[in-house]
Amino acid sequence: MKNEESLSIEKIVLVGAGNVATHLGTALCDAGYAVVQVFSRTGESASALAEKLGCPYTTDISRIVPDAGLYIVSVKDSVLAEVVPPLVRRNPEALFVHTAGSMPMDVWKGEAHRYGVLYPMQTFSKGRAVDFTAVPFFIEGSGEEEAGALRALAERIGGHAYEATSEQRRYLHIAAVFACNFTNHMYALAHRLLAAHGLPFEAMLPLIDETARKVHELPPAEAQTGPARRYDGNVIGKHLEMLAGEPRLAELYEKISRSIHEEDKSQLIHKLK
CATH class of the missing domain: 3.40.50.720 (NAD(P)-binding Rossmann-like Domain)
Known part of the structure; x- marks a missing residue:
């Protein structure tokens, strides 16, 4: 010993x-x-x-x-x-x-x-x-x-x-990349988009703060809002048109919107079981 x-x-x-x-x-x-x-x-x-x-x-x-x-x-x-x-x-x-x-x-x-x-x-x-x-x-x-x-x-x-364990920590790290690194990248993209149209990023801060606060009290899936959750094709279509000059952003917007919608459907099916 x-x-x-x-x-x-x-x-x-x-x-x-x-x-x-x-x-x-x-x-x-x-x-x-x-x-x-x-x-x-x-x-x-x-x-x-x-x-x-x-x-x-x-x-x-x-x-x-x-x-x-x-x-x-x-x-x-x-x-x-x-x-x-x-x-x-x-x-x-x-x-x-x-x-x-x-x-x-x-x-x-x-x-x-x-x-x-x-x-x-x-x-x-x-x-x-x-x-x-x-x-x-x-x-x-x-x-x-x-x-x-x-x-x-x-x-x-x-x-x-x-x-x-090392195996558990690997999944912690992946989850942290989604929750932190990817999230901050979204802030950076929003910042660039706003700056290009003469709008201050500071206007986003109350929205960002409230989103973060909500997941202290609600499961993230329940805190999800926006056109992708209800898959409002009208709004999504208009947003994609506006991003036509930014193909990388348009692709990202479409894929994340689809992921949000699919995750929401999956959560609903799980609740019904």
């Missing part, structure tokens, strides 16, 4: 210096953890985050400090696997975690002895503060002690911790 000392994660190294690492690093420092080093292959990013957190940085993975208790990796999915072996060699007995929603925990298997996943399901932008008391963390550990250590960390910085 590992003792409590072996699970000490007061000293932390951040591997990566992007949006997630920036916000997570700040939250860790605010919670009293010691972030002792930042690593990034991009010197400018590493330097900026290290200065913010008051710690040194390196762009050389072989110079990562070997005495931290926890190494948190927040890098692109495409480079995660290549970072793992040289990182683990720096301190094989430490706890290693990544923060990716779509990558399995087993990326560490065969390299690290103690490992896991600490996935904060939130949208992060460097210039905007994040309230970690509203952030759900989905954790997974190679053992009960590792999972417990990650749960304690998530709760100490103010988040809510939930255990989820």
Whole structure:
């Protein structure tokens, strides 16, 4: 049985210096953890985050400090696997975690002895503060002690911790893409459409806010409104005519309208069963 000392994660190294690492690093420092080093292959990013957190940085993975208790990796999915072996060699007995929603925990298997996943399901932008008391963390550990250590960390910085398998987390990530990334893309398209016709995007904000508030109280399918739900061909046809000069938008409008209508029919059939 590992003792409590072996699970000490007061000293932390951040591997990566992007949006997630920036916000997570700040939250860790605010919670009293010691972030002792930042690593990034991009010197400018590493330097900026290290200065913010008051710690040194390196762009050389072989110079990562070997005495931290926890190494948190927040890098692109495409480079995660290549970072793992040289990182683990720096301190094989430490706890290693990544923060990716779509990558399995087993990326560490065969390299690290103690490992896991600490996935904060939130949208992060460097210039905007994040309230970690509203952030759900989905954790997974190679053992009960590792999972417990990650749960304690998530709760100490103010988040809510939930255990989820790698398979469950993959679906969480897909759902988050639909709920967040695709939704924001729709805002961007609406912004462009309004700007082209001399209208302010700010006029959309009350509508956007009310839509978001409703799903706190209603299932999203019940909160759905608009011409697509009732499949008002008259309105939809006019909108498609207006988008004739924007074939990409017209195609997107038509496909999403059809999806809304089909989903509504599916929900109705389910209720009747």
